[in-house]
Amino acid sequence: MLDYTKIFHVPGGRFFVYITQSGRFKMNSDHAILHIKDQNPLVHTITNQVVANDVANVLLAIGASPIMAIAKEEVEEVTGMAEALVINMGTLTSDSLESMILAGRQANAQGKPVILDPVGVGATTFRKKSAQKLFENVDMTVIRGNASEIASLVGVSWQSKGVDSKDGANSPIDVAVRLAEKRHCIVAVSGKTDIVTDGTRVFAVSNGDQLMAMITGSGCMMSGIIGAFLGVVDGSDMLSRVVLAHAAFGIAGEWAADSGINGPGSFRAALIDVLHSLSDDDLTKHARIERIIQ
Template sequence: MTTHYLLNKLRQENPLVHSITNQVVSNDVANSLLAIGASPMMAMAPEEMEEVTKFAKAVVLNIGTLTTEILEAMLIVGKAANKKGVPVILDPVGVGATQFRQEAVSMLLKEVTIQLITGNAGEMAYLAGIDWSSKGVDAGEGKASGREIAERVARRYQTVAAVSGKEDFVSDGRMTIGILNGDPMLTRVTGTGCMLSGICGAYLAVGGKPVLESTVEACTAYGVAAEIAVENKEVNGPGSFRASLIDALYNLSEQTIRDKENIKRYHVNKSEEGTNE
């Protein structure tokens, strides 16, 4: 069981989360951050990155609609955040789809210290070096489990990794948490993964817990909100679910999360700890 005290702390502090995100869903990411209790900033110009970081409490780098100029901005803001001690979250959307994305993510991981990498199984399998059949930004299929992928990414990049799916897995390479909250309707709305990485940024922004635990709280809260959203009698498809999800995030309480949470704890085999595959 987790305590979920970060939700109240988040709403009290209202941290500014700077998100260079997927332009397809930028509005939804901003609204989900507002609903959960954070303050979004979506600046993208390289010229203002260092200045923006003076105010940010977390930085989210999402490569969904990546360009050369956006990559430049990400490198500037990522390095500035590192200097200030601000957590950086990487969402490698569609990383396996093109050489440009692959090279960009490789550069970001080399030049910026990333506290959390979050993505679907296909994206994270690419980073883990696991064979996977994916289509564009969709998760696709493969033989490895989400748990194995999360653990490999965490060990390989010495960070925390979160793999979304039917069961979400969050790992720091030593311990892995499985989160069974959520709903299949999340897969029918574009950008729900981008919203999750933004919310993870909000939880990391307030601190108070290790990155692993903060990420588990964020993923659990988001999954519970999805369950509540789909129960709304007015939800009859992806469009109404999308609006209901924002409302559910806004009305979410720590008690509701405690009542509905469904998580498992796994210990990584000692023989695998410390391996850097």
């Protein structure tokens, strides 16, 4: 059992951890993956040039359908036919920002989930200002990023290098809760342990493998997978599904790492293979989810 009180030590002791028996926290969706495979949600993804192919492939592997469309002439139409919208700032341009706003407004108007991945948001002034513009125009359902990205969105300093997060003095829980409160949405902070919160309830998901940090795009893929989990009619709450999406991707990472791969290249392929065969039963048995009480 992990001792989260050590991992998430917060000056002032704002958080402590409620450890569930067997380390698993039962979520209220037992059929999340089945629903994705049955309903085959279309996920409109405006992502970066580095990872578009990987994100499309993980969406297909889990049972969703990807559509990568970026032209401002068509994004509203595409979001109109999709079940979820994923916006990723990885290789942002003024044009793609405009498209993200158009697509985001369309999704909001139709009550469709919008997932924002603020890749490298703290790295440049352009990205910071663009994120601000996005928040002024679009209500996000989920913001998912690494710790330095989420910290940057609440004005907390955190070490980073380009699009990657390094060590930080603050707690990832603290910055996640602050951003969720600020933007009134679900926030997920990825890392060795992922934190998912709506500002009130906080969950820690400890599935995953260190190889996930050795390929580019694992965070972007995670954001795409959230789009698949939120793009279905499931009967369960959004927060549970975002938590389960993290567990599913983390389990896929663990099993891919364990599948006789040779290194990061074959790990990336194995990740897609494992996601393709992952079931709700696997998720129930192997998810390591804990609830953190503030």
